[in-house]
Amino acid sequence: MSWAAHEFENYFIQKHIGTKASFIGVVLGTQLPDMFTKAFVYTADDPAAFHRGWPGVGFSHSLLFGVVFAVAILAITRSRGWALGVLIGHWAHVLTDVADTAGVMIFFPFSTEPITISMWKHAAVEGRYGDAAAYYSSLGGVWDLFWLLVTVIFAWRALTPSYFREIVIPADPYVWGWLHRTFRLPERGLLLLYQGLMFYGLGRMIAWFLYARFDAQAPFDPSWGGPEYVQGNDISDAGWVEVLVRTSIGGALFVGFMWLCWKVFVKRLWERGYDVPAAVRGTGIHAVLELPSSARRRAEKSPDGDVKQM
Amino acid sequence: MALSEHDSGARRKDGIPASWYVIALVVYVTIGYFTKSVLLNWIMGPLFLLVMLYIIPTVIRGIVTKARTRLVE
Numbered sequence: 001m002s003w004a005a006h007e008f009e010n011y012f013i014q015k016h017i018g019t020k021a022s023f024i025g026v027v028l029g030t031q032l033p034d035m036f037t038k039a040f041v042y043t044a045d046d047p048a049a050f051h052r053g054w055p056g057v058g059f060s061h062s063l064l065f066g067v068v069f070a071v072a073i074l075a076i077t078r079s080r081g082w083a084l085g086v087l088i089g090h091w092a093h094v095l096t097d098v099a100d101t102a103g104v105m106i107f108f109p110f111s112t113e114p115i116t117i118s119m120w121k122h123a124a125v126e127g128r129y130g131d132a133a134a135y136y137s138s139l140g141g142v143w144d145l146f147w148l149l150v151t152v153i154f155a156w157r158a159l160t161p162s163y164f165r166e167i168v169i170p171a172d173p174y175v176w177g178w179l180h181r182t183f184r185l186p187e188r189g190l191l192l193l194y195q196g197l198m199f200y201g202l203g204r205m206i207a208w209f210l211y212a213r214f215d216a217q218a219p220f221d222p223s224w225g226g227p228e229y230v231q232g233n234d235i236s237d238a239g240w241v242e243v244l245v246r247t248s249i250g251g252a253l254f255v256g257f258m259w260l261c262w263k264v265f266v267k268r269l270w271e272r273g274y275d276v277p278a279a280v281r282g283t284g285i286h287a288v289l290e291l292p293s294s295a296r297r298r299a300e301k302s303p304d305g306d307v308k309q310m
Numbered sequence: 311m312a313l314s315e316h317d318s319g320a321r322r323k324d325g326i327p328a329s330w331y332v333i334a335l336v337v338y339v340t341i342g343y344f345t346k347s348v349l350l351n352w353i354m355g356p357l358f359l360l361v362m363l364y365i366i367p368t369v370i371r372g373i374v375t376k377a378r379t380r381l382v383e
Contacts, residue, residue, distance in 0.1 A: 203342060
């Protein structure tokens with residue numbers, strides 16, 4: 001499992017969705033796979049199999065799980081921004097967790113084969129503190145550092161007060177407005193709440209790293225598949241050919257199922273949904289992501305050439 | 311979102327000094343290191359910045375203002 005990476009990636013995503021999805025939705029999505037299950041993982045007989053496998057709660061780390069929640073949110077709230085935010089956040093969490101040895105059943109239930117690149121060991125078997133010590137003694141800690149650097153270098157603007165005021169709040173005015181009114185938080189307080197997740201990620205990364213070095217005194221082993229002192233936690237012993245075949249079939253079935261759902265009812269839900277006034281959707285990928293080319297496309301279409309920069 | 315006049319004033323200042331964040335981080339890591347379950351969790355962790363840089367200063371400012379008013383009276 002990844003630790004602080006799940007906090008940092010929220011801001012990287014935010015930088016690329018602009019006003020097209022809710023930041024709070026993205027946060028909810030990134031926490032969704034572990035929200036109802038993590039508390040039970042450390043007490044399970046086989047934590048890795050329980051957390052990521054089937055039978056177990058591994059379905060929470062499948063792409064379909066995020067789709068189900070996003071469609072439910074779209075049906076209930078009619079908010080496209082929230083549905084998209086939850087979906088993007090959830091999928092980001094799932095794809096980030098591909099890196100540990102347990103992997104994730106991306107295309108569950110069409111394939112129960114976990115996909116993994118086995119960068120570091122899934123160490124929940126060591127308990128919460130042991131897991132932290134192992135994670136921050138392996139490439140897991142490097143993975144967190146990588147996401148911190150990516151966020152700071154490529155998405156630093158998403159952490160600024162002006163970005164929060166001009167993009168984040170307009171993308172979800174109802175929830176930020178509700179927080180403002182209910183808890184009497186001025187913009188400064190809301191900004192701190194928004195930045196809090198980045199702060200938490202950085203803070204816990206440093207604290208657990210120090211714990212691993214000085215308290216647990218775990219050997220630092222940033223080798224591929226490390227650390228060596230933790231038991232192997234692969235939940236599948238299939239060879240790469242079998243993984244490839246089963247995943248390809250699962251992927252094709254998943255795409256087919258998604259297409260069918262879109263045609264039968266999701267498209268209708270999307271069309272009756274609403275966008276906040278600040279959200280300007282293009283076509284294709286530009287409906288979801290705010291890319292540099294999105295602004296150019298709007299400029300080409302707009303007769304007066306008035307382009308709002310995100 | 312309708313912002314009050316007080317908020318508009320805060321907007322003009324635009325931001326919090328970076329040193330405040332650094333102090334908050336040092337405090338968080340120090341307390342977190344010694345009391346892991348209290349701060350290094352998903353509820354207290356994300357709220358810590360708000361508590362440390364907004365709620366505590368606001369409460370202290372309120373107490374000081376009240377005390378000064380009483381002294382003047």
